Amino acid sequence: MGTVSELCASSFQAFLCPTVCPAAPAVPDDLTPEEKQELENIRRRKQELLEDIQRLKDEIAEVTNEIENLGSTEERKNMQRNKQVAIGRKKFNMDPKKGILFLIENDLLKNTCEDIAQFLYKGEGLNKTAIGDYLGERDDFNIEVLHSFVELHEFTDLNLVQALRQFLWSFRLPGEAQKIDRMMEAFAQRYCQCNPGVFQSTDTCYVLSFAIIMLNTSLHNPNVKDKPSAERFIAMNRGINDGGDLPEDLLRNLYESIKNEPFKIPEDDGNDLTHTFFNPDREGWLLKLGGRVKTWKRRWFILTDNCLYYFEYTTDKEPRGIIPLENLSIRDVEDSKKPNCFELFIPDNKDQVIKACKTEADGRVVEGNHTFYRISAPTVEEKEEWISSIKAAISRDPFYEMLAARKKKVSSIKRQ
Numbered sequence: 001m002g003t004v005s006e007l008c009a010s011s012f013q014a015f016l017c018p019t020v021c022p023a024a025p026a027v028p029d030d031l032t033p034e035e036k037q038e039l040e041n042i043r044r045r046k047q048e049l050l051e052d053i054q055r056l057k058d059e060i061a062e063v064t065n066e067i068e069n070l071g072s073t074e075e076r077k078n079m080q081r082n083k084q085v086a087i088g089r090k091k092f093n094m095d096p097k098k099g100i101l102f103l104i105e106n107d108l109l110k111n112t113c114e115d116i117a118q119f120l121y122k123g124e125g126l127n128k129t130a131i132g133d134y135l136g137e138r139d140d141f142n143i144e145v146l147h148s149f150v151e152l153h154e155f156t157d158l159n160l161v162q163a164l165r166q167f168l169w170s171f172r173l174p175g176e177a178q179k180i181d182r183m184m185e186a187f188a189q190r191y192c193q194c195n196p197g198v199f200q201s202t203d204t205c206y207v208l209s210f211a212i213i214m215l216n217t218s219l220h221n222p223n224v225k226d227k228p229s230a231e232r233f234i235a236m237n238r239g240i241n242d243g244g245d246l247p248e249d250l251l252r253n254l255y256e257s258i259k260n261e262p263f264k265i266p267e268d269d270g271n272d273l274t275h276t277f278f279n280p281d282r283e284g285w286l287l288k289l290g291g292r293v294k295t296w297k298r299r300w301f302i303l304t305d306n307c308l309y310y311f312e313y314t315t316d317k318e319p320r321g322i323i324p325l326e327n328l329s330i331r332d333v334e335d336s337k338k339p340n341c342f343e344l345f346i347p348d349n350k351d352q353v354i355k356a357c358k359t360e361a362d363g364r365v366v367e368g369n370h371t372f373y374r375i376s377a378p379t380v381e382e383k384e385e386w387i388s389s390i391k392a393a394i395s396r397d398p399f400y401e402m403l404a405a406r407k408k409k410v411s412s413i414k415r416q
Contacts (some may be wrong), residue, residue: 084108086125093127096134113141115149120169124283131171136179143182150186155194159204159250161212161257164193168263169314184209200242207240212254213263220262230255264313280304282389287338287376291369294339296376303386306395308344321358323373325394328354330387338376340383343388345372 031039083104092099101115103109109119118132135146153170155163167187173180189207192199199205215233216356218224228236234251282303287296298318299310306326309319328344335341347354355370377383 085191089125093130096130113144113148116145118147121152130172136174136183146186150190155191160252164212204241211237216258216263219259260303281393289374303389303393306393328394330390340377340380341374342383342387343372343374
């Protein structure tokens with residue numbers, strides 16, 4: 001009936017192909033007790049190995065199932081969280097305190113002045129008037145949030161007008177005098193902290209800040225007929241530096257800055273970006289490389305409705321450019337001049353101009369001339385978040401590749 005080695009081979013073949021050879025061969029009668037024991041050991045070991053393999057299969061199936069369930073659970077959690085955040089923003093725009101309370105109760109915001117200040121500073125989907133109203137409240141906690149909010153602004157090495165421009169872009173000043181007083185006091189303290197030695201005291205900074213805001217109104221409000229001159233502005237601010245005068249060159253430069261460019265203060269007229277692009281997928285400051293002229297410019301980007309919009313200022317009512325994301329791809333790239341870069345491009349058509357439009361300086365809307373859009377984010381984390389958000393917003397036209405291939409074929413025939 002076969003030698004021990006033949007039986008071992010047969011047993012091993014049955015182990016490898018149990019469905020082909022399911023039955024174990026019978027034990028020959030002429031085997032010695034030692035040979036019978038050896039054969040029994042082989043069969044037992046085979047059975048143990050089969051049981052081990054089955055356990056491993058079961059464990060792998062269980063882990064795979066857990067991973068799949070975890071992925072779908074996390075996705076559902078993220079979708080639910082994003083939905084609640086959108087509800088919280090909408091509630092904030094209608095009633096700031098109720099909106100903050102909703103976000104805290106749903107564990108979307110920590111009940112700390114620092115976390116709330118960060119939420120207001122980012123301002124994604126928030127009404128600028130609502131931000132100003134919340135920051136101007138006289139409650140002790142709101143005042144702490146105000147100071148935390150102001151500390152998020154970096155005013156180092158900025159002149160006072162530049163700092164005010166940045167500060168007044170982040171919210172809309174409320175109409176109540178006491179609220180304005182608290183907010184401007186906090187601003188003056190932060191400016192002096194960032195620029196020690198520029199003014200004798202925070203009171204000087206506070207008074208001059210109000211003088212600049214009033215100058216902005218006098219120079220650019222069409223209802224004000226008597227426009228102040230630089231000399232009058234200088235004269236109005238004599239003695240405010242703890243009894244002394246500020247340098248005339250400083251005051252003249254501040255005057256010229258306001259005269260040449262008024263403050264871009266958010267208007268509460270329903271055309272603010274927070275209304276026009278309510279609840280976008282993502283928004284924030286990024287650097288964009290030019291198309292023909294390869295210079296980097298800082299732009300405010302908004303991602304919504306499968307399009308990427310960019311603006312010169314957050315208060316602009318019209319975008320400087322619109323990039324439809326249909327049939328585009330996105331990739332991480334290295335750039336020798338800027339960190340944290342990524343690109344939007346047309347796959348398999350590197351020389352084709354991307355379908356987009358932009359507004360020229362004279363107001364004309366023209367087609368874009370980018371074969372790719374290279375963009376730089378402030379941090380690695382923000383770059384990854386932008387890439388992820390844009391990938392999710394890219395749509396595909398099933399006929400696009402067919403049309404592109406047909407155009408390419410026609411063009412090659414014409415060249416022949």
